Every structure is written in C-alpha cells, then in structure tokens.
Amino acid sequence: MIIFGTRGVKSTIKEGNFICPQCATTRPYKHKKVTRFFTLYFIPVIPLGRIGDYVECQSCKGTFVERVLDYNPNQQNNEFQSVYEQAMRHSMVLIMLADGEIDESEMEMVQKIINKFGHNDMSMEELEAYVEEVQANSEPIDTYLKEVAPSLNEHGKEMIIKCALAVAAADGHVDPSELQLISEMAKAMEMSTSHLKGIINEIVEQKPSFSNN
Numbered sequence: 001m002i003i004f005g006t007r008g009v010k011s012t013i014k015e016g017n018f019i020c021p022q023c024a025t026t027r028p029y030k031h032k033k034v035t036r037f038f039t040l041y042f043i044p045v046i047p048l049g050r051i052g053d054y055v056e057c058q059s060c061k062g063t064f065v066e067r068v069l070d071y072n073p074n075q076q077n078n079e080f081q082s083v084y085e086q087a088m089r090h091s092m093v094l095i096m097l098a099d100g101e102i103d104e105s106e107m108e109m110v111q112k113i114i115n116k117f118g119h120n121d122m123s124m125e126e127l128e129a130y131v132e133e134v135q136a137n138s139e140p141i142d143t144y145l146k147e148v149a150p151s152l153n154e155h156g157k158e159m160i161i162k163c164a165l166a167v168a169a170a171d172g173h174v175d176p177s178e179l180q181l182i183s184e185m186a187k188a189m190e191m192s193t194s195h196l197k198g199i200i201n202e203i204v205e206q207k208p209s210f211s212n213n
C-alpha cells in the first residue's frame with residue numbers, strides 16, 4: 001500500500017530583532033515560510049508552493065504578519081495582534097455560533113477566556129460587535145482554520161485548542177460532540193492525534209482552573 005498526502009513544512013528565511021507588540025520590547029524573531037509538500041510515506045518529497053509565512057517572537061512564541069517588522073509602538077494598531085490571538089477569538093465565536101444560538105452565559109465565558117489567555121482584553125460591547133462581524137460572513141470552523149493554520153506555530157495551535165476546550169467545558173462537562181468538533185479543528189490545523197491528546201490530558205488535569213474563578 002502506498003501512503004501519500006500533503007503537509008505544510010516550515011523553514012526559517014530570516015532572523016533578527018524586532019519590537020514584539022505582545023512583549024512590548026525588543027525581542028529576537030524568526031521569519032518563517034510554510035510550503036505545502038506532497039508527501040510519500042509521510043516524507044515531504046515535492047514542494048507544491050508557498051502557502052503562508054509569519055514572523056515568530058522567540059520569547060512569547062506569538063506569530064505575526066510580516067509587516068510587524070515595521071511596527072511602531074507609538075502607533076497603537078490592532079492589526080499587529082498576534083495571529084493566534086485573532087484566531088482564538090474567531091474560533092471561539094464560531095464554536096459559540098455552531099448551535100445557532102448565543103446566550104449571555106456563553107458570551108460571558110468567551111469574554112473571560114479571551115481576557116485570561118489573550119494579551120488584549122475585550123469589553124462585552126467589543127465582543128458583541130465582533131460576534132456580529134463574524135456572523136455577517138460566517139464560514140465553517142474547519143474552513144477558517146485551514147486558512148489561518150499556515151500563519152500559526154505549534155504554540156498558537158495549542159492555544160486555540162485550549163480555548164476551544166475551555167468553551168466546551170464551560171457548562172461543567174465536555175460532550176462527545178464537542179470533542180469531535182475539537183478533533184476536527186486539530187485536523188484542519190494539521191496537528192497530530194497524539195499532540196491533541198497531550199493537550200486534552202493537560203487540560204483535564206488542570207480542570208479546576210476552568211471552573212468559576
């Protein structure tokens with residue numbers, strides 16, 4: 001049997017120092033590109049083209065768009081929020097919208113998670129406006145994650161899964177249907193099953209931190 005497929009492969013094209021918007025100070029960075037490869041027996045053999053690139057802070061592990069290298073801390077600009085932080089918000093809103101309705105307690109939980117895991121706090125008004133924006137051009141979560149995955153490193157992918165698990169666990173238990181959705185999210189981001197299991201185990205052990213505090 002011949003096993004073949006495709007996979008994104010990362011490589012560093014440049015490194016140096018930049019002002020990280022998340023660390024708010026000068027940090028070393030790596031500029032990485034992601035190339036889609038045709039794989040044979042899981043070994044990348046034929047490059048199929050560049051699918052994305054990002055700048056990664058070597059301190060906080062946040063990933064950013066390339067223009068962040070020209071970031072001026074005196075001009076506050078949300079566009080330089082890390083990719084995972086944007087993706088984590090977007091994914092949680094898509095999860096919340098998945099059942100077709102949003103209640104207040106869900107909104108409160110999502111806001112709490114954003115402010116716990118993120119570097120930029122969000123007010124309830126900002127979250128409401130954001131939900132409307134996502135609703136206006138909604139797409140399935142796996143489609144969305146496939147698009148952003150090339151701009152995420154392992155840290156960013158883990159953060160998204162952790163936040164999704166936190167939303168799922170918000171009502172006190174994680175449903176098999178929620179776990180199914182989370183494993184589809186991991187698959188869309190090309191995360192391995194063992195990596196996903198590791199994150200789930202870690203979260204389950206620390207679960208008290210997700211209860212009402």
Ligand SMILES: [Zn+2]
Binds near residue numbers: 020022027058061062
């Ligand atoms: Zn940083």
